[in-house]
Structure formats: C-alpha cells, structure tokens
Amino acid sequence: MFRILSLELVHWDYWQRTNLPLDAPIVTIVGPNGSGKTTLLDALRTLLAQDCSKKRDYKRYARKSGQPYTWLRAVVDNQRGSGPGGRTHPFFPILNDQVTLVCRIEKKGGDWTRER
Numbered sequence: 001m002f003r004i005l006s007l008e009l010v011h012w013d014y015w016q017r018t019n020l021p022l023d024a025p026i027v028t029i030v031g032p033n034g035s036g037k038t039t040l041l042d043a044l045r046t047l048l049a050q051d052c053s054k055k056r057d058y059k060r061y062a063r064k065s066g067q068p069y070t071w072l073r074a075v076v077d078n079q080r081g082s083g084p085g086g087r088t089h090p091f092f093p094i095l096n097d098q099v100t101l102v103c104r105i106e107k108k109g110g111d112w113t114r115e116r
Contacts, residue, residue: 002090003077011065047072047103059112062105069106
C-alpha cells in the first residue's frame with residue numbers, strides 16, 4: 001500500500017489546473033451535489049488505471065475541458081515499510097522516497113487515448 005501525497009489535475013473536466021495536497025492523515029472531501037467530489041475520485045481512478053464510477057469514463061472528463069489534452073499527476077510515498085508486508089518499497093525496484101505517477105490523455109484523430 002502507498003499514500004498519495006498530492007494530486008495535480010490539468011484540463012480535467014472544468015478544472016484547468018488544480019493541485020491538491022493529500023498528505024494529511026485524514027482527508028475529507030465534502031461539498032454539495034455537482035461540486036466535483038466524484039470528478040476528483042474519478043481522476044484518481046483514471047490515474048490508477050481503474051474504471052470511473054457508474055456510467056462515466058475518462059473521455060467524458062477530457063472532452064469537457066475543451067482542450068486537446070489532459071493529464072493527471074500524483075506524488076506518492078515510496079518509503080520502505082509502506083509496501084506489501086512492510087519489508088520493501090511499494091514501487092520496488094525504485095528506491096526513491098517518493099514516486100510520481102502520470103497519466104496523459106490526448107485527442108488523436110477523433111478519439112481520446114490514455115497514455116501511462
């Protein structure tokens with residue numbers, strides 16, 4: 001397991017550029033309906049190559065921004081002991097204390113493609 005320390009969204013849905021610190025022991029996401037809570041969680045799901053919630057997909061979020069690309073970037077904890085069983089680094093053989101995960105989505109031809 002690893003901790004996400006920060007998340008950056010560029011041209012994701014209506015967020016043109018947002019950087020969210022997530023390094024607190026407890027992170028709470030609150031807001032009224034339609035304020036972007038699920039949009040934020042779907043960005044994390046997309047970054048981790050998981051399906052978005054319900055009938056949504058990453059193409060919907062990329063299309064809404066009106067830009068030809070979008071990207072997501074997270075800095076995650078890679079310290080020894082935070083990996084499976086606590087004996088290794090989560091992203092072994094990378095030994096740095098932090099690792100950056102990036103997902104770029106761009107329009108190619110008439111469709112959106114995700115690159116990791």
